[in-house]
Amino acid sequence: MRIVYAGSPAAAVPSLRALLAGPHEVVAIVTREDSPQGRKRVLTPTPVADLAADAGVPVVKANRLGPVTDELLALRPDLGVVVAYGGLIREPLLSGPRLGWINLHFSLLPRWRGAAPVQRAVMAGDRETGAAVFQLVPELDAGPVFGVQRRPIGARETAGHLLEAQAEEGAELLVDVVDRLASGTTTAVAQEGEVTLAPKLTIDDARIVWARPADSVDAQIRGVTPEPGAFTELDGDRLKILDAVLARGMAPLPPGRLELRAGRLLAGTEGEPIELVLVQPAGRRPMAAADWWRGRPADAPAQAS
Missing domain, CATH: 3.10.25.10 (Formyl transferase, C-terminal domain)
Structure with a gap:
């Protein structure tokens, strides 16, 4: 398949690396624009941009996808994949790829929909968390789920440790779902259970x-x-x-x-x-x-x- 990948932070790197190593063609990588980092506020590319540059894949740097929608749709992608991109995907881009967009989210949906699922799970004292790959729909993190991976939260694990582990484990789940979509052997299941929200930390x-x-x-x-x-x-x-x-x-x-x-x-x-x-x-x-x-x-x- 022809894939457009959208992601920005370090947590999105393992999934991109796994897709680049697989049989599908990543035709473009969308990531947020360079931002000032550190005490000297040096303009710095995202971790995903760094990997894309090393891989030689075209990079589209944009904090909003509206202005680059036509550019991405012109690539005729079969599938869009998003992992912690940091921006909303709206129509007509949302339904532009033949198979739409899928999202790797670091929670057991519908628990902890939102920007900070790992942090909120730890703060709430959850004993278990995981990752879910779901079909992106207009409502926040509400689409049907293709696959789930579960893991315990260790008594001494920080959100940083947990997210690093989930990024690696979730990459395996994501690749499996992408392969099953390519072969037409997967079906998404509607989310069930109580919805909890995970707003960005302040x-x-x-x-x-x-x-x-x-x-x-x-x-x-x-x-x-x-x-x-x-x-x-x-x-x-x-x-x-x-x-x-x-x-x-x-x-x-x-x-x-x-x-x-x-x-x-x-x-x-x-x-x-x-x-x-x-x-x-x-x-x-x-x-x-x-x-x-x-x-x-x-x-x-x-x-x-």
């Missing part, structure tokens, strides 16, 4: 709410790691929490109270405390939490908010 999602139970605080920290990154405020300065773990069996502390015990820096929650393992104070490099605490003045505030 900075408010990353601010730790210490007055919650420890399990909920732990899930929040893991769900926003690495982006946008969990943080709290201490004496008006932002402290990033890069790694933390439940401190099982430790005596409780008031929510947000920090205390060093037996060489471990603990933070109070509604129940048992959380151990802060790796932190990044404002304007400084990441460091062991206990070392950072020992370096503070003895009379420094110990209440985070």
Whole structure:
């Protein structure tokens, strides 16, 4: 088949790599425009654009697909494939390819429809997640499903770790669905179950709410790691929490109270405390939490908010 592929971040790279290695022809790759990255705000191509350049496949850089619709339809694609592109696909492009568009989504649809399914699953304390390949329809992530892959969420997995694993596993599922579409041996099944939404994370999602139970605080920290990154405020300065773990069996502390015990820096929650393992104070490099605490003045505030 002739395929148009749309994707942007690192999570979309394994699927593109797998398609490029297969029997189908990727006639164009659509990705978002170069964007400023890092402290120096250097214009940087997306990870998908980098792979496309290496593969020698034509690249269309566009943050909106409307202006490039005619260009893509002129390629006469049999199928459109989208993985974390970051933009909506509307008519007439949506129904332009002979088989329409399919989407690899990193959740067990209809649970966690939206932009941040992996993060929201971790933050909600889900024990299981997965990936689904479905037919794209005008309604958000609502099309019938061709295939699903399930996996447990580890007790220490962050959203970043989970997404990296799902990107690799989901690529295998996607290629299988594409091959079955090519041979006419697959049928999509309507989504069933309760619909939950996974809106894009904001900075408010990353601010730790210490007055919650420890399990909920732990899930929040893991769900926003690495982006946008969990943080709290201490004496008006932002402290990033890069790694933390439940401190099982430790005596409780008031929510947000920090205390060093037996060489471990603990933070109070509604129940048992959380151990802060790796932190990044404002304007400084990441460091062991206990070392950072020992370096503070003895009379420094110990209440985070």
